[in-house]
Structures are given as structure tokens and as C-alpha cells.
Amino acid sequence: MIDFWQRFFDFWLNVPPERIVRLFWYFFLLEVPRYLLFDLVVVVLFSLKRLWNSDTYQAANNQLFAENPLISIIVPGKNEGRHIPKLVQSLTEQTYQNYQLIIVDDGSDDNTPFICRKLEKEGKIDLFLRNEERGGKASAANLALRFSKGKYIVHLDADTSFDRDAIEKILTPFYTDSEIGAVGGNVKVRNSKEAVIASFQAVEYLQTITMGRMVASYLGIYKIVSGAFGAFRRDLVERVGGWDIGPGLDGDITMKIRKMGYRIVFEPRAVSLTNVPTSLKKLSNQRFRWSRSMVRFRLRKHADVFVPDQNFQFRNFFSSVENLFFNVVLDALWFYYVIRLAINNPDIIFLMIVMKMFLYGMSNFVQVILVSLMSERGRQEIKLLMYIPFMSIYDGYYLRLVRTIAYFREWLASSSYDDAWNPRKSSVQAKEHHL
Amino acid sequence: MIPGGKKIQNAGNFEIYLITDYQDQDIRHFALADALVLDWQQPDHATALLKEIRASFIESIYLLPVFIFNADGVVSDTPKSLSDGELSVVQEEPIGKMIRQVKKRREDFTPHETNSSENRILTKLFRYMYTRDKTLNPEVDVHAHMGYEYPLIRLHYPAGESMEMLKILRRGTENDFFQGIFVDKTHVCPNCHSGHLNLREVCTKCASAHISSENLIHHFVCAYMGPEGDFVTKQGLVCPKCNRQLRHIGVDYDKPSVIYRCHDCRHEFQEPDITALCLNCKTVTPVEKLLEITLDKYSLTDLGRDAARTGIKVAGEEREFTIPGFVNFSTFLTFLRFEIERVKVSGKESQMGSVSLNLPARLRSNRQQFERLVLDISDFIRNNTDSSDILSFANDNTFFMIFPEKGATAVEKILNDFRSSIEKLLSNTFEDEPEWNLAAQYETLNAETEYNALINQVKTI
Ligand SMILES: [Zn+2]
Numbered sequence: 001m002i003d004f005w006q007r008f009f010d011f012w013l014n015v016p017p018e019r020i021v022r023l024f025w026y027f028f029l030l031e032v033p034r035y036l037l038f039d040l041v042v043v044v045l046f047s048l049k050r051l052w053n054s055d056t057y058q059a060a061n062n063q064l065f066a067e068n069p070l071i072s073i074i075v076p077g078k079n080e081g082r083h084i085p086k087l088v089q090s091l092t093e094q095t096y097q098n099y100q101l102i103i104v105d106d107g108s109d110d111n112t113p114f115i116c117r118k119l120e121k122e123g124k125i126d127l128f129l130r131n132e133e134r135g136g137k138a139s140a141a142n143l144a145l146r147f148s149k150g151k152y153i154v155h156l157d158a159d160t161s162f163d164r165d166a167i168e169k170i171l172t173p174f175y176t177d178s179e180i181g182a183v184g185g186n187v188k189v190r191n192s193k194e195a196v197i198a199s200f201q202a203v204e205y206l207q208t209i210t211m212g213r214m215v216a217s218y219l220g221i222y223k224i225v226s227g228a229f230g231a232f233r234r235d236l237v238e239r240v241g242g243w244d245i246g247p248g249l250d251g252d253i254t255m256k257i258r259k260m261g262y263r264i265v266f267e268p269r270a271v272s273l274t275n276v277p278t279s280l281k282k283l284s285n286q287r288f289r290w291s292r293s294m295v296r297f298r299l300r301k302h303a304d305v306f307v308p309d310q311n312f313q314f315r316n317f318f319s320s321v322e323n324l325f326f327n328v329v330l331d332a333l334w335f336y337y338v339i340r341l342a343i344n345n346p347d348i349i350f351l352m353i354v355m356k357m358f359l360y361g362m363s364n365f366v367q368v369i370l371v372s373l374m375s376e377r378g379r380q381e382i383k384l385l386m387y388i389p390f391m392s393i394y395d396g397y398y399l400r401l402v403r404t405i406a407y408f409r410e411w412l413a414s415s416s417y418d419d420a421w422n423p424r425k426s427s428v429q430a431k432e433h434h435l
Numbered sequence: 436m437i438p439g440g441k442k443i444q445n446a447g448n449f450e451i452y453l454i455t456d457y458q459d460q461d462i463r464h465f466a467l468a469d470a471l472v473l474d475w476q477q478p479d480h481a482t483a484l485l486k487e488i489r490a491s492f493i494e495s496i497y498l499l500p501v502f503i504f505n506a507d508g509v510v511s512d513t514p515k516s517l518s519d520g521e522l523s524v525v526q527e528e529p530i531g532k533m534i535r536q537v538k539k540r541r542e543d544f545t546p547h548e549t550n551s552s553e554n555r556i557l558t559k560l561f562r563y564m565y566t567r568d569k570t571l572n573p574e575v576d577v578h579a580h581m582g583y584e585y586p587l588i589r590l591h592y593p594a595g596e597s598m599e600m601l602k603i604l605r606r607g608t609e610n611d612f613f614q615g616i617f618v619d620k621t622h623v624c625p626n627c628h629s630g631h632l633n634l635r636e637v638c639t640k641c642a643s644a645h646i647s648s649e650n651l652i653h654h655f656v657c658a659y660m661g662p663e664g665d666f667v668t669k670q671g672l673v674c675p676k677c678n679r680q681l682r683h684i685g686v687d688y689d690k691p692s693v694i695y696r697c698h699d700c701r702h703e704f705q706e707p708d709i710t711a712l713c714l715n716c717k718t719v720t721p722v723e724k725l726l727e728i729t730l731d732k733y734s735l736t737d738l739g740r741d742a743a744r745t746g747i748k749v750a751g752e753e754r755e756f757t758i759p760g761f762v763n764f765s766t767f768l769t770f771l772r773f774e775i776e777r778v779k780v781s782g783k784e785s786q787m788g789s790v791s792l793n794l795p796a797r798l799r800s801n802r803q804q805f806e807r808l809v810l811d812i813s814d815f816i817r818n819n820t821d822s823s824d825i826l827s828f829a830n831d832n833t834f835f836m837i838f839p840e841k842g843a844t845a846v847e848k849i850l851n852d853f854r855s856s857i858e859k860l861l862s863n864t865f866e867d868e869p870e871w872n873l874a875a876q877y878e879t880l881n882a883e884t885e886y887n888a889l890i891n892q893v894k895t896i
């Protein structure tokens with residue numbers, strides 16, 4: 001062990017810096033600029049802008065409460081009954097109260113209808129709609145949309161809960177700028193203490209959601225208003241005909257609203273908490289699904305953003321290219337990089353792995369500190385720093401592997417059409433009509 | 436001979452009468468017949484007579500085989516179930532068969548006395564069922580308060596006392612005299628126990644019945660979901676989101692649920708409440724709060740058949756009132772027989788008197804209060820009779836007295852005093868009761884008196 005560290009330091013201290021950069025070109029040329037430097041700059045700019053606009057923001061907030069529009073909170077889901085009482089409670093605590101709550105039960109086979117009918121009787125749910133047979137998440141959301149009466153639609157996942165001011169915070173941006181069509185809420189991890197793997201995801205959510213979407217939003221390339229917590233202008237949702245068959249329906253509808261020329265923004269201050277998978281198997285399944293949908297709707301359905309016709313918008317093009325590049329192309333490049341490294345420098349590969357963990361750790365460290373500084377619950381989040389040294393294993397190896405497998409399977413076999421996530425009747429139609 | 440009845444000839448040794456005239460029929464005459472055939476030309480009168488026969492507590496009357504002669508027309512369920520069958524021609528064969536069976540079964544019976552009116556009704560019921568191998572069935576009856584009726588027991592309960600009636604059946608089952616076999620369930624108003632209910636789906640918000648429903652359609656290909664009305668066009672069903680024609684249910688669309696709309700308050704909901712309006716007392720009750728009643732078909736168990744033969748023996752139930760100075764009823768009957776023998780020998784006259792309380796079941800339901808009342812009355816009777824008089828209290832209802840050589844005028848006066856004093860006592864105990872149904876009467880015992888006839892008469896009191 002001591003021998004190893006001896007060798008490790010001897011080696012890296014004697015290597016000229018340009019060789020380090022050459023060996024870790026992937027990290028220094030791609031990841032440091034994109035995820036570290038860029039983030040740093042944007043976060044500073046974002047904070048300054050927020051400070052600069054604080055008067056406008058306060059005025060918008062006042063205007064929201066002055067108008068006090070009815071909003072529709074819609075919650076489609078299957079077998080979510082056990083979460084609903086907590087969700088209802090979390091909503092009754094909200095600072096913004098003029099909402100109607102519509103819950104759609106998409107063919108649950110547990111006691112969900114029983115729980116929800118009871119809450120409906122007690123007046124805690126305004127409308128409970130149930131499909132005896134599952135129709136898929138999109139149809140459930142569309143049904144809720146059809147019976148909603150609010151000016152804004154707030155779409156929630158049942159297993160999510162909210163900070164007291166979350167609804168108020170997600171609505172306020174609509175009053176800062178009439179060009180805003182949808183607002184994404186922040187999603188953080190509630191059960192990070194339940195398992196180490198949940199803690200990793202807590203860090204990941206901070207990086208990819210809180211930080212990642214803040215940056216994307218600042219740059220105007222924010223792509224996915226998460227179904228877990230997102231707000232939409234109802235008129236726009238109706239204009240695009242609501243949600244289409246998933247998976248990837250969240251990104252899909254956001255994309256359509258962007259295509260109509262509206263802005264999509266992320267509001268890091270509207271905070272919801274969600275439970276993440278605590279077993280590797282469940283986590284893998286979840287990520288396979290996410291990744292597949294990425295290929296499916298970006299490469300197939302919205303391929304038109306790459307075509308320079310009269311509807312072409314540079315932002316949408318850039319947004320898709322960025323996403324594809326950093327997820328798909330870079331993943332492929334990474335494998336190329338690792339294989340080349342293993343062939344050319346087999347003697348130092350282990351030294352490099354450890355060094356890489358160190359470099360990534362440093363980068364992650366800076367990111368998490370940045371997020372914690374800006375966060376409303378920074379004190380708790382700063383504790384996640386202890387997981388940073390191991391993040392490169394979770395992030396760099398495990399997630400990358402899952403993602404890549406999923407991309408290739410979807411690309412080669414269109415496997416999401418057979419995904420049990422959609423009911424068979426919808427999948428058949430989707431496949432037939434090449435959706 | 437029975438007034439208003441024609442004896443049917445060619446009936447072998449049996450006395451079978453065809454009743455055609457229902458004016459002034461006295462069921463006591465029927466004790467002499469072997470069977471009756473009721474002409475169904477006047478269904479109301481015939482039904483009333485049939486009910487009166489089956490309501491009697493005299494064994495030779497209520498067990499009498501009674502057939503319905505009905506050449507045309509329909510007999511409703513209640514009289515049908517109280518009779519032994521319908522005949523379209525008067526023929527001796529089925530009647531004789533029934534007479535022989537009832538006679539044979541009656542040979543198994545031993546005399547039975549009880550001071551509990553419930554046991555008295557049950558024993559009677561058992562004996563009726565035993566002689567006929569009959570089950571006790573719930574009959575649908577639109578005129579019945581509950582909508583269903585057990586006609587044989589109903590005879591002993593006023594229309595409003597359905598729950599009391601069902602309680603006695605439940606007791607029979609709990610004591611294993613009956614085996615209940617499920618027939619149906621019914622729901623009644625929790626307020627008045629009426630079965631005449633108007634059930635309707637109502638708005639979950641304002642309880643209005645003015646609501647309508649519409650199918651929800653799911654168009655698979657575009658995931659649009661909404662009420663059927665969204666899709667209706669002149670060209671058929673067309674999706675409002677993607678403009679495609681809906682062609683084939685299950686392939687490109689389906690109807691996974693419905694939505695209700697209230698025309699009064701515009702509320703939308705999927706599961707309407709269901710409430711019941713009681714047509715009798717107008718109470719509105721959510722269906723889940725209605726009283727559920729299980730209607731069983733009852734048949735006698737081995738224990739029930741034993742009880743039919745010997746009367747009900749249940750520990751505690753058979754406990755006699757120990758009233759100081761009063762003898763129990765079987766002892767009283769023995770005294771009565773001695774007294775009749777005595778007056779026959781001496782050529783003198785004595786009187787037997789009775790006072791029946793005839794209290795409705797609800798006034799007897801508080802057992803403690805009732806027993807205290809009976810003891811008070813007994814005290815009064817004992818204090819106003821001679822020590823040579825024989826006193827008894829039977830069937831939870833009737834005080835009996837033997838007045839040896841007292842004279843009819845004196846006895847009549849005594850009984851009148853008793854009646855007015857007891858009425859006063861009752862009025863003090865049950866302040867809200869408007870009227871009483873006391874019956875006081877006496878029989879003179881002399882050389883002419885037939886013990887058996889008198890006993891039969893006593894039992895009907
Ligand atoms: Zn009623």
C-alpha cells in the first residue's frame with residue numbers, strides 16, 4: 001500500500017504538466033471547461049442577475065398574489081395511493097392556496113382508489129379520476145388537463161413533497177416575463193440518508209439539476225421541465241394538445257413550447273424533495289428508461305431541430321446538440337479514450353485511475369460547495385462532501401455504463417417500444433405511427 | 436255442522452268443510468273439523484279468516500289443514516304460504532293425506548306451558564312446521580312495511596314491529612332450533628325500518644339527483660383523453676387533438692371510465708354518492724348507512740323438532756315468576772279440574788275469572804320493569820281476594836283466578852274493580868300510552884262444564 005502511494009507521488013510529481021494534460025485531455029479539454037469553469041462563471045452571473053433583478057422579482061411576486069389566479073395541480077400516477085396523504089398535507093401547507101388538486105389514477109391495482117376516494121369525500125382532493133385500465137402517463141396527464149380549470153398547470157409526481165413556498169416560487173417567474181411558457185422546479189433528494197447510493201444521487205441531483213439546469217436556464221438552453229415538479233401556462237399546453245405518448249414526455253412537451261417561441265426557465269428556489277431508488281437494480285432500471293427516452297425523442301421525434309428550415313431556431317438546435325454531444329458523443333469518445341489509454345500506457349493505467357479520481361473529486365468538490373453556498377439548505381448539503389471522493393466511481397463508471405448500454409439498445413432495437421412503462425395498446429400505436 | 440260451511444261428501448270418515456260464506460265466522464267452530472277448504476271467490480274475506488285461524492293459539496285450530504279452492508284468479512304469496520295448498524277442483528285425496536299426516540304428527544306432542552310469550556309463539560311455530568315439514572320462507576309483499584314478510588310470525592306482531600319479529604327468528608337460530616339458509620338480503624330505512632326506498636345516484640357535493648354521466652375516451656395514438664362529447668362530429672368520432680377518425684374500440688381507442696356532471700352545482704366527479712329516500716318517513720340515508728337485513732329460509736333442526744314435540748326447554752327462559760300466593764299455571768289447571776269435579780258432585784256453582792293485560796311487545800321489552808309491574812298487580816289481586824281463591828299468572832299476560840262458590844254478581848264486581856285498578860297502575864307506569872286493551876271475563880263452573888272444552892278456551896285467552 002505504502003509502495004503504491006510512493007509510486008503514485010513519484011510518478012505524478014515528476015511528470016511534466018503538459019504530459020498530464022495530454023494523458024487527461026478528456027478531463028481538461030472537455031469536462032473542466034464544461035462542468036467546472038463554465039458553471040463557476042454562470043453561477044456568479046446568475047447570482048448577480050438575480051440580485052440585480054430582485055426588485056422586479058418582488059413586484060412579480062406581489063402581482064401573483066394580487067391576481068391570485070386559480071391554478072390546477074395535476075398528479076397522474078399508478079399505485080401511488082400511499083404517497084397521496086403526505087402530498088395533500090404538503091400542499092395544504094403551501095403559502096399559495098388558490099389551487100384545485102386533480103389526481104389521476106392510471107389503472108392502479110392496489111388500494112389507491114380507496115385512499116383517494118376518501119380524501120375526495122373529505123374535500124382534500126378536488127377531483128379524483130380513475131382509469132380502470134392503464135392508459136399510460138401521457139393520457140392520465142391529458143385527462144387531468146381536460147378537467148382542469150386553472151390558469152397555470154402545475155404537474156407533480158405523487159412521491160414528491162414541497163417546501164412551503166414551492167408553489168409560490170414556481171409561479172412567480174410567469175409574472176416577471178410574459179414570454180415564459182413553463183417553469184421547472186428544483187428537485188432534490190429526500191432520502192439521501194437511507195443508502196449510500198441515495199447519497200450519491202443526492203450529489204448527482206445537486207450537480208445535474210440544481211446546478212446543471214441553472215446553467216442551462218441561464219444560457220437559454222434549458223430543455224426538460226421535469227414532470228416531478230413543473231409549471232406550465234395552461235393555454236400553451238392546450239395549444240400543443242397536451243402530452244404525447246412517453247417515455248420522455250416531459251422533455252417532449254417542453255420542446256414543443258420552446259418551438260412556439262416561448263422561454264423555459266428553471267427556478268432553483270422552488271424546491272421539491274423526492275425519494276430516489278435505494279437499490280442498484282432499481283436505479284439501473286430507472287436510468288435505462290431515462291436514457292432510452294433521450295435517444296427516442298431527441299433523435300427521432302425532434303430531428304427537425306437539426307434541419308435548417310423556416311422553423312429553425314438556433315437555440316433549439318444548440319440545446320439538442322449540446323445534449324447529444326455531452327451525453328452520447330462524449331460517452332462514445334470516453335470509451336475510445338480509455339481503450340486507447342489501456343493499449344498505449346498499460347503500465348500506468350492504475351496510477352491514472354487514481355489520479356483521475358483525485359481530479360474529479362476536486363472538480364466535484366468545488367461544484368458542491370458552490371451549490372451549497374447558494375442553497376436554502378446548504379448546511380445539510382455541505383455534508384454530502386464526504387461522498388465526493390467516490391463520486392467518480394458512481395458517476396464516471398456506473399452511470400456511464402448504464403447510459404451507454406441503453407443508448408445502443410435503443411438505437412439498435414428501439415427497445416423502448418416494448419417497455420412495460422407504456423401499456424401495450426399505446427406502444428403498438430406509437431410503433432405503427434413512428435412516434 | 437259449521438255455519439256457512441258445506442260438508443264435503445265422499446270424504447271418508449273425515450269432516451271436511453267447504454267455506455263459502457264468510458259472514459260472522461267464529462273460528463272456535465273449526466276445532467271440530469278435520470280440514471277446511473276456503474272458497475276463494477272473496478279473497479279478502481278468505482285471507483282474513485285464514486289469518487285468524489293461523490293466529491290462534493289453540494292447537495286444534497291453528498294446525499288445521501286449510502286448502503284454498505280457487506278455480507280461477509291468482510292467490511297472493513301470503514295466503515298461499517299460510518294454507519296447505521291450492522285446489523282447482525275439490526278432491527279428497529290431497530286433503531286426506533294432509534289430515535292423516537297432521538294427526539299422526541300431533542300424536543307426538545306432549546302438553547306444554549310457558550310463561551314467556553316468545554316461547555309460546557316459537558313452540559306454536561315449531562308445531563306448525565313439524566306437522567307439515569314446512570320451512571319458513573320470507574315472502575315478497577309490496578304491502579308489507581319491510582317489503583318482505585314471514586307471514587306466519589307476522590300474525591303475532593303488529594305491522595311496525597318488524598325488528599321484534601326478526602329477533603324471535605334470530606333467537607330460534609341462536610338456540611339451534613332453526614337452521615337458516617340464506618335467501619336474500621334487503622335494506623331498510625334505519626329510522627322507520629320501511630323497505631320502500633327510492634335509491635338514486637346523487638352529486639357528491641350538493642346531493643342533487645340531477646346528474647348525468649358521459650364516457651371518457653382515450654385516443655391511444657396521441658394520448659388525448661376526454662369526454663365522448665369532445666369527439667362527436669358529423670363525421671363520427673374525431674379526435675380533437677390529432678383530427679384522426681376513431682375507428683375501432685380496443686385498437687385505436689377505448690373508454691376506460693366515465694365522468695358525472697351535476698346540473699345543479701356544475702361539480703364533476705367519477706363516483707356519485709348513492710342515497711335512499713324512504714318513501715314512508717321521507718328520511719334520506721346514504722346507502723352505506725341503511726340497515727341491512729338478511730332474509731333466511733328457516734327449517735327445523737333435530738333440536739327444533741324435539742321442541743315441537745315437548746315444547747321449548749331453555750335454561751333461564753322457562754323460569755317461572757315466583758309470585759307469593761300464586762301457583763304456576765299447570766298447578767292451576769289441576770286445581771281447576773278438581774274444582775269442576777267438586778261442583779259436579781256438590782251441585783253448586785263456582786267461577787273462574789281472568790284478566791289479560793295484552794301489552795304490546797315494546798312495553799314488555801324492559802323485562803325488569805315488566806316484572807315489577809306484574810308483581811305490583813299480583814299484590815293488589817292477592818290483597819283483594821280470599822285466601823281460599825286460587826290465583827295464577829300465565830303466558831306473561833293473563834291472571835287466572837278460581838272463585839269457589841262466590842256467585843257470578845260478586846265475581847263480576849271483583850273483576851271490574853281489578854280492571855279499573857290495573858288500568859290505573861298501567862297508566863302510572865307508562866305515562867305516554869293513550870289506551871289499554873285489558874280483557875276481563877269469567878266462566879261459571881257447574882255440572883255442565885266440560886273440562887277439555889274449558890281448557891281449550893282458557894288457552895285462547
Ligand atoms: Zn323511513
Ligand SMILES: [Zn+2]
Nearest residue numbers: 638641697700
Ligand atoms: Zn351538485
Ligand SMILES: [Zn+2]
Nearest residue numbers: 654657674677
Ligand atoms: Zn388523437
